[in-house]
């Protein structure tokens with residue numbers, strides 16, 4: 001077996017392993033953009049596709065992207081962790097978005113956000129251990145008259161104090177307990 005064959009075999013093995021992890025349309029996109037090493041924009045586009053498909057960027061998918069695009073894993077994880085819109089954990093059952101737009105900010109959104117982080121024990125971009133809640137921030141939701149507002153799944157709540165937020169969370173937790181009984 002000459003060197004060329006061995007390299008090809010190795011590449012086919014890598015590609016096959018990546019096919020187990022990534023969907024075919026993402027593999028095709030990576031293969032069409034083989035100069036990804038020189039374009040952070042293309043890498044970001046791939047990571048968006050991965051997140052759209054899986055809901056988050058897992059270690060296995062980032063590893064597969066790095067292998068297929070032939071770029072260092074550190075570069076992939078570096079981009080994934082730098083941009084706050086990439087999630088590194090699965091989304092929780094309920095997605096909580098705190099509006100940090102100007103109107104909400106001046107009305108105390110930061111305190112509301114801090115209370116949520118304290119109660120849930122997570123930061124923006126993270127998911128609680130029980131998988132019940134994910135927390136994130138967002139820009140203006142267009143409901144400034146209710147500032148400060150929090151959106152849980154598709155429902156907007158406001159105006160909220162930190163105490164209101166505790167009550168709101170307790171309601172969701174209670175609802176889940178009742179559903180589980």
Ligand code: FES
Nearest residue numbers: 099101104140141
């Ligand atoms: S700034 Fe929060 S809803 Fe507009």
